[in-house]
Amino acid sequence: MPVGNKKLPEEKVFKDPVHRYIHISDELIWDLVGTKEFQRLRRVRQLGTTFLTFHGAEHTRFNHSLGVYEIMRRIIEVFEGRPHWNGNEGLLCLSAALLHDIGHGPFSHSFEKVFNTDHEEWTRHIILGDTEVNTVLRRMGEDFPQQVADVIEKTHPNKLIVSMISSQIDADRMDYLQRDAFYTGVSYGHFDMERILRVMRPTEDQVVIKATGMHAVEDYIMSRYQMYWQVYFHPVTRSAEVILTKILQRVKDLKNEEYPFKYPPHHFESFFRGAITLEDYLDLDESVAMYYFLMWQKEEDAILQDLCRRFMNRRLFKYVEFDQHFMMNEWLRLQQLFADLGVDPAYYLVVDSSSDLPYDFYRPGEEEDRVPIHLLMPDRRLRELSRESDVVEAISGKKRTDHKLYYPSEVLEEPGQEDTKQQIKDILHLKLGKVER
């Protein structure tokens, strides 16, 4: 065990609705949970704008991070005493599990798009920089923060440990599938984790699954597949995401134009400059972001005001499929027609692709940095899952990209310029989907 760890005098538990209890017996872990950087995760929702689609999904990354820690703790329990498993690595695994999302900010996806930030980079800064997290980690040794960062970044030489937290069947995914299913209330996302934990085996460079557990893993993959279509790629969520991104875009554009804000975006200054300090990054949590969106409902700028009101009051964009049947001239024509209506297509006619999302279903061989799932056959050889399972093969071959065109349907319903509106409707007509639920 790393120098410097102490067991707590008595195990502490958190009540958790997904795993029932989260057990902490190491002082290191307890103290990491108490740092202000970790407590900040209480102010960053796990699923961003999804709460506008599934009202139950109001849970935060704090919630999820404890869950990943707990699953890691159980995996380690299963590995204890088995070949290839070095018990001394336990705290490293647990710390990496707990902290793997520490760099996330509010609505990461949109912020990263507009401001070119990268939450993985910030995870690194928080672990290695001048933070309470770093101070606690260094008690395990000067090198310990670096090791934790390396495991999270998947550059750590111990590939087994890396695969426990980042692979196609890791503690992270097993927690979020179950947790997101629990809070959204959907029927998918359930699988027999207890069974999967029982058939996980450490090997030299990755976690593998005993072949007798194949059906449990199939079920897990199927859950992933269903969750992606039913929850993660939900078009209403993406509509809210589109609006959010355009709010940030508008603020950035207004800043460039030196627009005189009534409620100036102080917390965004260093984001505009592209020179964000650690303190600035940590200061901008979801409460602060929401504060600005609330305030900007009262700005003079019509676009910013409108987009913020839409976001706060859930008046989202509708969409049509933007697929191969859409012709380029239709697309250009639409932009012109919107402009004719006085509606700026740069903010109000937005193509969104599901492939932009940080989720995927199982695709062996396509992601360079995630090891695929290997089955440990009775003859001790390894077989990649989709070669054994027809169902997984079918899913892994499925297209996961779709493109949708989002727009505010209200502009078509108001009176005036009927002819232009009719032309827009004609183009959108056959492709019409619905955002309402």
Place this chain on the structure above:
Amino acid sequence: MPVGNKKLPEEKVFKDPVHRYIHISDELIWDLVGTKEFQRLRRVRQLGTTFLTFHGAEHTRFNHSLGVYEIMRRIIEVFEGRPHWNGNEGLLCLSAALLHDIGHGPFSHSFEKVFNTDHEEWTRHIILGDTEVNTVLRRMGEDFPQQVADVIEKTHPNKLIVSMISSQIDADRMDYLQRDAFYTGVSYGHFDMERILRVMRPTEDQVVIKATGMHAVEDYIMSRYQMYWQVYFHPVTRSAEVILTKILQRVKDLKNEEYPFKYPPHHFESFFRGAITLEDYLDLDESVAMYYFLMWQKEEDAILQDLCRRFMNRRLFKYVEFDQHFMMNEWLRLQQLFADLGVDPAYYLVVDSSSDLPYDFYRPGEEEDRVPIHLLMPDRRLRELSRESDVVEAISGKKRTDHKLYYPSEVLEEPGQEDTKQQIKDILHLKLGKVER
């Protein structure tokens, strides 16, 4: 049915993790959900500071309000066609159920204490004032908003309807017990609501329960009892509440002293003046409150800074039982000793009583405005529940008040002034409880 209601062309559903689905078929209800005042409930947590004790409890009043609506919908389904039930009142009941908490602000309990606001009064203002909610309601008739407000305020002449939303076994409580149990993850809070709905019967002036359902109601009362002790009166939650109240108190005091805020409390101005406008009230949601608490971590004032840091980073007060064994001279002495340490007892030595909390278990005859539960006996007479059920009688006689003294234990651990600290410890010694979980 009130004039002006239309059925939606197709029923809409929300996925809900507690009731599985929430069904909306009335345009009125759908439009109320879409108002900005109702959407604002997404920014007010249902259980205030409880998320600091049970990390799962991050759900909002939006979530709960939909749940109360859904239970009301099911009660109405059961009542349909029975004597004493007037089908035309359905929309009134549903609207009141949906809107019963619309006046809640962030951390209502603390705000009400410090600023003498009253969320019930604000509910009335929002329903009757110049709001989107009012506009939508008026489509049912000029008088409709007033009727909805009267039902919520329990002044409506139809006592049956009032009892459906405010009694000892109403749609409100049945939702929050189940919902809070679900999100906290505790094992209590479950009861057989489907059975209770089946045995509810309308009478002229209240909902009663068929005597055959007594055991299901006993179970519900027992759930309430357990939830109050395990969740609602949890000492860690109350510790956070104490700190929050003291933050507001400090801000108010600083304002009176004309302290030069770095981050002036603009949103609190009309609260200080005691002349809050509807717009101001609606503007101050939980994101905004949190924004200020975050900012004030950087104020010069040591007390405000410290209290805000404690709240944001969950560095809570510890407590001792403050009961009849505590002598007045000990109490005065403690205040003096804290002052000697330079710690202002007005902010750092706080007595909190569970009887202040807006929860109770079943106490027939004590609350003037909530009808107790009556059983409908086979001979058609009514019997108050605690006269039939020994278990309920036992619970309803239980003391529900306890008093705790909260204080920052850290001041006793730092070096210096050992003698004073020892004297404090001596007084607190035998009464020591623990806040950590």
Place this chain on the structure above:
Amino acid sequence: MPVGNKKLPEEKVFKDPVHRYIHISDELIWDLVGTKEFQRLRRVRQLGTTFLTFHGAEHTRFNHSLGVYEIMRRIIEVFEGRPHWNGNEGLLCLSAALLHDIGHGPFSHSFEKVFNTDHEEWTRHIILGDTEVNTVLRRMGEDFPQQVADVIEKTHPNKLIVSMISSQIDADRMDYLQRDAFYTGVSYGHFDMERILRVMRPTEDQVVIKATGMHAVEDYIMSRYQMYWQVYFHPVTRSAEVILTKILQRVKDLKNEEYPFKYPPHHFESFFRGAITLEDYLDLDESVAMYYFLMWQKEEDAILQDLCRRFMNRRLFKYVEFDQHFMMNEWLRLQQLFADLGVDPAYYLVVDSSSDLPYDFYRPGEEEDRVPIHLLMPDRRLRELSRESDVVEAISGKKRTDHKLYYPSEVLEEPGQEDTKQQIKDILHLKLGKVER
């Protein structure tokens, strides 16, 4: 509504662990449940020998039949008032749902194999013959029993009704998947039935599914697939089934040889003669069958005694895969070697194929009598499910047949005739599986 039905004065409910409550408001249904033929289903287990693999699976066909009735009741609720749905057919549907398995005897699969009985034929006899069931049904009209029988036999002219109880997504399957999952305790078998019910639509000749519900149906198909492999085709269950079949075979053979039974198979007499009366058929329930198996443990005949002891005390056969790698000469040689050991291969060397089982996963176009699942597309056209869903297509193309060779491993472990045993082991060697769990 058919002449002769009366509503019960008050709805009756059964508590059901799968559907929570089963609601009965028709006197007809209540009286059918009370017939002795229906009560007899309490003495026929739903899953035959599966309880020897999953000890929880002790539930009976009584249990399942009520569940199918309840799902049918809910489907009818959804259909009420829709085009193509004739409310007068409700009772016919409910009766057919309740009685669809009334002809099942104990361990139907084995009995049908050995005695050429057919539970569907007996269902017809019980509905149309001189039974309490028939008497109750005739109250609805002379023709009513025939109509119920026709719906169950899928020959009724109303194809919509037939598809409600016998199609690829009918009340029967939706109940047994959930019920069998519940009682076995496996994690599979769950799907969002409430959602599926909401998207079911009646058409002229079948139930179809609104395209928006495709993912819920995919999930249902995936559950079926998992249940078949994990539960219905479980090799331990099949091993018990093999032994049971051989017990019946042995009794039949002994009867033909005029073996002097200590415990003569009175209840089997008409089965031997192939001239079973309705009374005889109804008399032979699972208690009676078990009584004989218990008694025959004390018969002189070594084979019958041994097989019965194996079945009662769960000393099952082991198995090897009997696949294309098995050569005919190995097979013949094995039979000879078993005979050399004095072990009759006719009873102790048994090939069992999963394709014999009355379960399948989804295979559109292959079963002449079950309509495949059709999606109702937004343009009102119908599309067969596997053409829309890659996952379903993948599953429906999967092989579902496997063959296993069952044998008593104990004979290889006793001392003596080592050489013969070694030869047997050599043949079985590479194909060895295990029956123990």
Place this chain on the structure above:
Amino acid sequence: MPVGNKKLPEEKVFKDPVHRYIHISDELIWDLVGTKEFQRLRRVRQLGTTFLTFHGAEHTRFNHSLGVYEIMRRIIEVFEGRPHWNGNEGLLCLSAALLHDIGHGPFSHSFEKVFNTDHEEWTRHIILGDTEVNTVLRRMGEDFPQQVADVIEKTHPNKLIVSMISSQIDADRMDYLQRDAFYTGVSYGHFDMERILRVMRPTEDQVVIKATGMHAVEDYIMSRYQMYWQVYFHPVTRSAEVILTKILQRVKDLKNEEYPFKYPPHHFESFFRGAITLEDYLDLDESVAMYYFLMWQKEEDAILQDLCRRFMNRRLFKYVEFDQHFMMNEWLRLQQLFADLGVDPAYYLVVDSSSDLPYDFYRPGEEEDRVPIHLLMPDRRLRELSRESDVVEAISGKKRTDHKLYYPSEVLEEPGQEDTKQQIKDILHLKLGKVER
């Protein structure tokens, strides 16, 4: 660890719907499960006639016995390494847990009443006699079977171990409450077992509960209370039990009268003689009992025939409360009136008392042989639960006895002897309850 135990090469698991998995790693336990005496428990239902009230309750004592074993295994895990706990006693505890009900026969309650058998005595005989169970146990040492029997009989000197399996909060009760709730489908019976296990502590002579777990134990007691009234004392179940007892009584009486049975009660012979051998006892399982009840539906004796038909086809007796308002002369008069109708009151007018049932709720001090629940207070003293908990005190003071008079209501509905029937009705009139559900 006792000499002679071996760990299995690999842990075996059973899928269990209540505890998810049952884990077996000792060869001893595995072999005990495989004995024919333990397998026989598959043919004895856990809840006797309850399946006639709650159709889901078809589970057997096999099912429950595995569950008690599993809970014991988890208790031992918690105790490992704590003071007062001797790890060597583990297998003794596990064996006693697994075998504690091995002496149960079919419908034990009725058989014990009529034939004066005692399942606890038979448990002893099976463990100590010439059985497979005894053979397996003796591998742990000659004395081991005796020790197991002593633990089950509560005479073992190690009172801690005895209390783990027989006290007011033992492995037996914790399993059956949860299991019976699961299979009946009622909402009661749930409590936070994981929490209770975490707060259980071994002391010198009993298991105690840390005071911090008091609310979880209150909830457990409340579950017991609800289960007793809702399930175990259910009047329909007792009606079936009454009929069953009267069947056995009638057979015994006919035997004494040398009635010429068409289907002679061979399996009951030694029960009549009061000299039951171990073999006879083990041979009479529930399949055999049911076989006879089925056959006796065809006996000439009108009473036996009628009672058996009632039992098999669920045509149960109705009841009235037989309480202090019932006067002795009414009671005698009723018997006479039944006799006048030709209905033998000895079989058809039966008083049943709930206090006869082998269940109770918590009553400290009343059962000499079950230790009450003690809380371990922070100051290390022990306090009996009902002195700390008002709710438990309320429940433990509740009357648990009620008396009901069961009778066949059909005899009052047939035409003829109207006057006599009217007199009966007059007596029963005001006391009328209903058996139907």
